[in-house]
Amino acid sequence: MVDASKITKMLVDIVGPERVTDRDFDLIPYSRDLGPASQKLPTHIVMPETREHIQQILKLANEQNVPAYVRGGGTSHWDAYLAQQSGIMLDLGRMNKILEINEADLTATVQPNCTWYKLDTELRKKGLTYLCSEAGGPAMTVGGSVMKAGGGPHSTAKFGFHGNQDVICLEMVLPNGDVVQTGSAAWPSAGKFERQCLGPDLAGMFIGAEGILGVCTELTLRIRPATDIRERLFVTMKSLDDVVKFGHFINRNVGDEYLQGIYLWVDPNAPDVFIVMMEIFGYEKEIVEHRKRRVLEKIKELGGQLGDRAPADDYYNRILTGLTDIFAAGVWHFFGAGSLRIDDIKFIYDIWRKEVVGRYGYRKAGFGGQVLPRRWLAFMVLNYKEPDETAATMKMCNEIDEMVLKGPVVPYGIGGRDGLRRYVAAHNTGYYRLLKTLKKTLDPKNILQRGIFIPEEELR
Amino acid sequence: MRIEQYRDMIYACGRCNFCHGADFSERCPEVYSQYWESSTARGRMAIARGILEGKLKYSPEMAERIFGCFLCARCREECKKAAKIDIISITKAMRADFVDQGVKIPDGGSSMASTAIKTGNIFADTPKVHTKWADGLKFKKGSDTLFFPGCLASHRFKEKTNILVRLLQAAGYQLDFLGEEQTCCGTPLWVTGTVKDAKTWAKQYLEKLKARKVKEIITPCPSCYRAFVEEYPNLLGLKELPMRVRHTSEVLAEIVDQKKLKLVNPVNKTVTYHDPCEIGRYRGIYEPPRKALAAIPGLKVVEMPRNRADAFCCGGGGGVKIMYGDHSQKVSDERLRDVTATGAELVSTICPACELNLTHAIYQAGLDMRILDIAELLAVSAGIVPKEILDPDYIPED
Numbered sequence: 001m002v003d004a005s006k007i008t009k010m011l012v013d014i015v016g017p018e019r020v021t022d023r024d025f026d027l028i029p030y031s032r033d034l035g036p037a038s039q040k041l042p043t044h045i046v047m048p049e050t051r052e053h054i055q056q057i058l059k060l061a062n063e064q065n066v067p068a069y070v071r072g073g074g075t076s077h078w079d080a081y082l083a084q085q086s087g088i089m090l091d092l093g094r095m096n097k098i099l100e101i102n103e104a105d106l107t108a109t110v111q112p113n114c115t116w117y118k119l120d121t122e123l124r125k126k127g128l129t130y131l132c133s134e135a136g137g138p139a140m141t142v143g144g145s146v147m148k149a150g151g152g153p154h155s156t157a158k159f160g161f162h163g164n165q166d167v168i169c170l171e172m173v174l175p176n177g178d179v180v181q182t183g184s185a186a187w188p189s190a191g192k193f194e195r196q197c198l199g200p201d202l203a204g205m206f207i208g209a210e211g212i213l214g215v216c217t218e219l220t221l222r223i224r225p226a227t228d229i230r231e232r233l234f235v236t237m238k239s240l241d242d243v244v245k246f247g248h249f250i251n252r253n254v255g256d257e258y259l260q261g262i263y264l265w266v267d268p269n270a271p272d273v274f275i276v277m278m279e280i281f282g283y284e285k286e287i288v289e290h291r292k293r294r295v296l297e298k299i300k301e302l303g304g305q306l307g308d309r310a311p312a313d314d315y316y317n318r319i320l321t322g323l324t325d326i327f328a329a330g331v332w333h334f335f336g337a338g339s340l341r342i343d344d345i346k347f348i349y350d351i352w353r354k355e356v357v358g359r360y361g362y363r364k365a366g367f368g369g370q371v372l373p374r375r376w377l378a379f380m381v382l383n384y385k386e387p388d389e390t391a392a393t394m395k396m397c398n399e400i401d402e403m404v405l406k407g408p409v410v411p412y413g414i415g416g417r418d419g420l421r422r423y424v425a426a427h428n429t430g431y432y433r434l435l436k437t438l439k440k441t442l443d444p445k446n447i448l449q450r451g452i453f454i455p456e457e458e459l460r
Numbered sequence: 461m462r463i464e465q466y467r468d469m470i471y472a473c474g475r476c477n478f479c480h481g482a483d484f485s486e487r488c489p490e491v492y493s494q495y496w497e498s499s500t501a502r503g504r505m506a507i508a509r510g511i512l513e514g515k516l517k518y519s520p521e522m523a524e525r526i527f528g529c530f531l532c533a534r535c536r537e538e539c540k541k542a543a544k545i546d547i548i549s550i551t552k553a554m555r556a557d558f559v560d561q562g563v564k565i566p567d568g569g570s571s572m573a574s575t576a577i578k579t580g581n582i583f584a585d586t587p588k589v590h591t592k593w594a595d596g597l598k599f600k601k602g603s604d605t606l607f608f609p610g611c612l613a614s615h616r617f618k619e620k621t622n623i624l625v626r627l628l629q630a631a632g633y634q635l636d637f638l639g640e641e642q643t644c645c646g647t648p649l650w651v652t653g654t655v656k657d658a659k660t661w662a663k664q665y666l667e668k669l670k671a672r673k674v675k676e677i678i679t680p681c682p683s684c685y686r687a688f689v690e691e692y693p694n695l696l697g698l699k700e701l702p703m704r705v706r707h708t709s710e711v712l713a714e715i716v717d718q719k720k721l722k723l724v725n726p727v728n729k730t731v732t733y734h735d736p737c738e739i740g741r742y743r744g745i746y747e748p749p750r751k752a753l754a755a756i757p758g759l760k761v762v763e764m765p766r767n768r769a770d771a772f773c774c775g776g777g778g779g780v781k782i783m784y785g786d787h788s789q790k791v792s793d794e795r796l797r798d799v800t801a802t803g804a805e806l807v808s809t810i811c812p813a814c815e816l817n818l819t820h821a822i823y824q825a826g827l828d829m830r831i832l833d834i835a836e837l838l839a840v841s842a843g844i845v846p847k848e849i850l851d852p853d854y855i856p857e858d
Binding site: 019021023024025026028029030031032033034045047073074075091093094096115117118121137138139322323324325326327328330331332385386387 | 471473475478480484486506509515516521522538542543
């Protein structure tokens with residue numbers, strides 16, 4: 001049995017009394033995420049401000065055999081950043097600085113809790129941007145997005161999910177307290193300019209691992225010139241087959257360069273109306289107009305209807321500042337989500353149409369997806385009322401997840417015991433076994449994010 | 461518990477953290493001064509839910525999270541985009557629950573409320589001292605239009621209040637004044653959760669105003685203004701108070717609109733305007749003060765990047781100044797950075813609490829800058845007071 005007051009004192013010795021709390025009212029705000037995962041309380045909150053603080057906290061956790069969990073902006077889903085067992089929660093909120101914007105190499109180096117909004121605001125003052133993808137609102141952090149390989153409506157068609165080569169270097173504190181630099185930063189005298197250097201791409205090992213292999217303390221991102229040309233389209237397609245054909249057209253016939261966002265949305269009250277919003281990419285007006293013309297020709301050929309672009313403008317303009325009325329019908333939950341080939345979108349749509357809308361008659365659950373470069377990130381999202389509808393919602397979502405993951409869908413957002421980890425464990429693939437081996441090697445006491453991604457019993 | 465009535469709203473928090481924003485200093489003055497998740501609106505909704513579910517109890521240790529809120533409503537403004545939670549009402553209900561349950565609240569809060577009840581104002585002034593600002597002024601008893609300065613304008617800003625009244629009178633307003641009968645509007649009661657006395661207070665005050673046949677109240681204090689237009693009707697179950705209530709910003713806009721004063725003297729200065737939370741976000745009064753400033757010849761108005769609904773609190777809200785002075789000072793220092801970044805020579809606002817807090821920030825920073833009420837700038841332009849009051853080294857007699 002761990003002596004909580006003893007841990008408090010040891011944490012105070014590391015970060016000072018102002019950055020440690022074990023008071024119940026301070027713990028409870030860390031007990032839920034954006035989804036309906038059951039409440040999970042940590043025993044301590046600590047706010048480190050430096051890499052060295054994190055090293056010392058993880059050493060303490062190892063010595064005392066206390067799990068350590070990591071939290072960024074607290075806007076994730078899938079139970080991926082909640083304390084699955086009693087343990088220390090590292091709130092990285094204070095590590096939110098922009099360390100460098102290198103206009104020559106076109107890189108930006110930030111601490112993990114720098115928000116996308118903060119970074120983009122500073123970049124745009126210099127005519128630069130990263131083009132953050134996720135529509136997670138103003139508190140969404142760079143580190144949080146990258147550690148879960150977040151994807152979203154903006155920039156995905158062109159640049160892909162966070163971590164898809166746009167993350168150049170990472171600084172990670174391993175569970176034993178050691179520090180690792182990846183990419184070109186692994187060579188101390190070189191600098192931070194390239195992802196694939198010196199052997200295996202170790203950044204890729206950490207991206208999407210949901211923090212189980214290390215705590216991210218610094219990220220270097222590839223940035224690019226910003227463009228002020230805003231050409232958005234709002235189109236209604238008459239069938240999902242047409243959407244698929246359009247996706248292929250974008251990805252094959254004209255290339256990923258054409259769009260920096262293509263977003264499909266189907267409302268449960270009009271499940272046969274396929275809304276596609278898109279943002280055309282280009283630095284020169286002439287190029288953008290040419291691309292727009294080609295896109296419109298294809299839409300016309302497919303029988304799509306061009307609508308008022310205002311909803312598309314509103315949607316893309318709010319990616320970093322927050323979508324409106326998101327909780328008007330209740331709080332949110334994503335489910336039935338994953339990556340899949342462009343042709344396979346009908347599989348996941350059919351489940352949503354027949355099961356969620358048809359069998360359950362659920363009218364607060366939409367279907368959507370983004371055409372990433374040559375694939376979809378598709379999802380179902382619903383609003384529900386807490387606490388009355390939580391149990392029934394979770395039951396339905398679990399059933400849908402099971403159906404979806406039996407098909408050609410790679411799960412996205414694995415998380416803890418209320419997330420998708422059981423499906424990953426049940427598959428017991430070579431990939432999973434290697435991941436477990438890595439975890440056991442780097443974190444023999446299973447200190448970091450214990451119970452996230454891999455059930456604890458799988459690592460004993 | 462009073463928070464029971466907000467159960468649906470508390471459960472509607474989707475934990476999106478719009479209330480926090482992109483950085484500690486961006487939106488919420490409480491999280492900027494405390495840093496904990498429990499000091500955000502999202503955190504407070506989690507605490508409220510914990511209390512509703514019996515997992516938490518109000519405690520003296522929790523007080524800093526609940527009474528450390530500046531009630532600036534920046535989070536509520538942001539939540540209009542998301543879950544439309546009335547975070548201010550919930551926070552006030554939590555404060556009232558503290559008092560109802562006999563849980564110790566911060567000393568500064570309890571003493572402010574008890575002082576207001578016992579002495580009639582938050583400074584424990586005698587009536588004579590409290591009305592000293594009005595020396596030399598003449599009022600018209602029974603004029604229907606009551607000038608209601610409030611505690612802070614009476615006690616701390618005697619010269620500013622005196623100038624405001626002279627300006628209003630020069631513009632033709634026939635003002636009545638309660639004189640030594642004037643007491644606090646009651647704001648300290650609901651700000652500190654001491655609400656059991658509030659209804660009686662409001663009822664008795666309204667009776668006093670009715671007996672005097674007041675048809676309109678003009679006040680320079682956003683808290684007093686809100687007391688009359690929001691809190692009294694809520695406490696007394698009225699749709700609205702049976703008399704017109706105007707904040708001076710609206711009256712000053714009327715003066716320039718209707719050209720009730722000749723603004724003959726140019727004020728060749730650059731000024732930036734700070735939006736007080738309680739007339740801005742609470743009541744949507746953003747343009748009247750700007751209209752008044754824009755009418756002053758020679759005056760160049762530059763906006764801070766955070767203005768109108770996005771304005772950062774001055775640090776004077778929610779009683780935090782008196783309960784957690786260091787937090788208040790930190791927030792006012794941050795707001796002053798917004799001011800100085802504009803390059804303005806003067807800062808203007810139209811709220812005694814904002815004027816006080818920003819004055820303290822200016823002192824702390826050692827700046828040569830004056831903070832002036834819009835009425836003072838208009839009075840200089842109208843030739844009612846000498847332009848020396850604009851000088852950075854001018855020291856008011858009060």
